[in-house]
Amino acid sequence: MICPHCEQSLLRRERPANVCGKCGRTYALDPKTNPLRLHDLRVRRVTRKLTRDGQVPCTPDQLWYALSRRSLRETQVDMGCAIALTLFGLVVGIAGLLTVMAFAVVGGLLLLGALGFVVAEIGGVGRGRPRLDRKAFHAGALADWRRVYQALPPGVVDDSGYPSPPAVPASEGLVLVCPDRSIAVFLDAAGLTTRYGVTLAADPGALSDSPGPGPVLVLHDADAHGLLLADRVRAALPGRPVVDVGLPLDAVYGRANAVPVRGEPPKAEVMEPLAERAELSPAQFQWLRKGWGFPLVGVEPARLLAVVTRAVERARAAADPERRRAASVGFMTWPEGDGA
Structure with missing residues (x-):
């Protein structure tokens, strides 16, 4: 090194x-x-x-x-062992054919063991x-x-001193539900909360005691649990506008540059509501059922901040009557003309 x-x-x-x-x-x-x-x-x-x-x-x-x-x-398969077993198996097997047949049997077993490593590698054992x-x-x-x-790498936020997102956010204003504390810390450190007056919440259940009129944005992982989070928020806050910001599954599923993570397979009660969703293909459903997903922490920080910022700005504009009226008459749009 x-x-x-x-x-x-x-x-x-x-x-x-x-x-x-x-x-x-x-x-x-x-x-x-x-x-x-x-x-x-x-x-x-x-x-x-x-x-x-x-x-x-x-x-x-x-x-x-x-x-x-x-x-x-x-994968988590040690192909070095497969190579060693193959070589040793060939040597012992050939020796057995020339001398004692028991050696040939041992050599065959060693080759079968090497084949097992190869099959595991092809099957992707441990990948994700x-x-x-x-x-x-x-x-x-x-x-x-x-x-x-005596410090973290430059630019890395020390999140040990951050409190958890507030249990009960303000009843009015914009609320962002994000169960991943690391992403909540990132958005706060990037200035999103102070710049736009956004209140962070970790659990939609904590919102039921503050049924204000303000919109609620939902930010989640692209996995089985995350895809159901917006529905949980809507159930907890009937009548309150809820916007699913993502992460959308289509944005990461099957993309070569999106490296997923595999966790424990979700339980049947998690998968049952997803089975009724027309937007999920059979392949995507099976992928989720095996425990695959893509975490928010995997999105490039600058890109994630840009996406959430745009969603916050749109939600604020939609909730502000004056901004809606200005948008309807073309305020803050580029004038059309011949460019003279």
Whole structure:
């Protein structure tokens, strides 16, 4: 690996205990000792990309997904074992044919074991399963980074000091329901809440005690539970305008650059309402039933902020009588003409 301090190439024996053998400085992450094969230079590079060189913030969970993308595409099958079993099986099998037949049987069993690895690889066993979940990332790689550098990577928001989104939002004004606390922290850190007066809520059940007239936006993962969130909010707030901002399944399903995550398969009571939705294809329904989904933390921060900002602006315009009247007469639209 390359030392993040002196930028010298280091062999494994030249970096004991995460200390560079050439400059003597300590680094945080060694690709040989963490499940995501991380090193400091990669973390910095990915963070700069996520934050667009500091133009937008990002949260630790958004960084977790970005660093996990590569491993989420891969299976968890060790093909090195398959190769070793194949070679050993061939040697033992040939030896058995020439000497003792018992060796041939053992060689055949070894080849069958190698075939099992190949079948598992083709079947995608382990694909979509995080090598390191969010909590382990905080307790492991992120804690190691803090220990060495006394801070998070530049641009990453320290969400440990943020309180949870308020249980009961204001009865009037715009409300954004987002169960993912990491995304709520990101939107708050990006200034959305103060700029537009948006109140964040984590659970639609908390909204039932404040049945104000203001619109409610719903932001969710593209998985079985997330696709039902807007319906839950409508049931909790009958008569109040509810807008499903997304994440829409069609925006990520089957897209090559959208790397999904596989969790536990949802229960039957979750899938039953989805079975009645005409907009879901049979393939999408089966995909969701197997536990697949795409998390909000996987959306590029700048893109997510832009989408939510547009949704907030539209909701505010629709709820404001003066803005609706101005839009009806073409106020703030570009005048048409010959361009002279």
